[in-house]
Amino acid sequence: MPPEIRKILFTDDVIEAKVTELAQRISDDYRDKGELVLIGVLKGAFIFLADLSRKLDIDRVVEFIGVSSYEGATSGAVRMIMDVRADIAGKHVLIVEDIIDTGSTLKYLLHTLSSREPASIRTCAFLHKTEATVTDVPVDYVGFPIGDEWVVGYGLDYDEFGRTLPYIGTIDPQ
Numbered sequence: 001m002p003p004e005i006r007k008i009l010f011t012d013d014v015i016e017a018k019v020t021e022l023a024q025r026i027s028d029d030y031r032d033k034g035e036l037v038l039i040g041v042l043k044g045a046f047i048f049l050a051d052l053s054r055k056l057d058i059d060r061v062v063e064f065i066g067v068s069s070y071e072g073a074t075s076g077a078v079r080m081i082m083d084v085r086a087d088i089a090g091k092h093v094l095i096v097e098d099i100i101d102t103g104s105t106l107k108y109l110l111h112t113l114s115s116r117e118p119a120s121i122r123t124c125a126f127l128h129k130t131e132a133t134v135t136d137v138p139v140d141y142v143g144f145p146i147g148d149e150w151v152v153g154y155g156l157d158y159d160e161f162g163r164t165l166p167y168i169g170t171i172d173p174q
């Protein structure tokens, strides 16, 4: 049986208003800095990145990176499955994530991408499970803090269930 949506946390209207607000803040922060390289983390961030990138009013380009958690290994082990195409040396970089849970993925990405000597590197996540985060990792732009519950929709999935829902909701995993 597929899981069921238990509760809608954020409707499409609420999501859109928050993305607009984040885009405004990011645009203001980068306006005088030149081109911003947005690096979306696949697959979860593809919808958020599509919306965010279209609401920015500064020079920006879009890149993607793919990572995977090692299955069966100790939690926190992350590996790259698809790298960005662009050389980010000397560029202003913003990592765009769907959600921060333990923080391991973001920590790995910050470590890996920082070694390529970008001009600056910041992080943006639409959702942040603040209580679940165990690594000390900076999240510069956050849409909403949420509790430690599994959520789907707006790019987020549970075994691919719910990824393209227009809202974000919690599920009852079976």
Ligand code: IMP
Pocket: 041, 044, 097, 098, 099, 100, 101, 102, 103, 104, 105, 106, 149, 150, 151, 152, 156, 157, 158
């Ligand atoms: P972290 O490395 O533990 O911070 O996990 C980050 C990744 O786990 C996210 O980029 C998501 O892909 C996935 N993830 C964590 N929590 C959820 C959730 O509630 N719904 C869907 N995906 C999640």
Ligand code: MG
Pocket: 041, 042, 043, 044, 045, 097, 098, 099
């Ligand atoms: Mg992800």
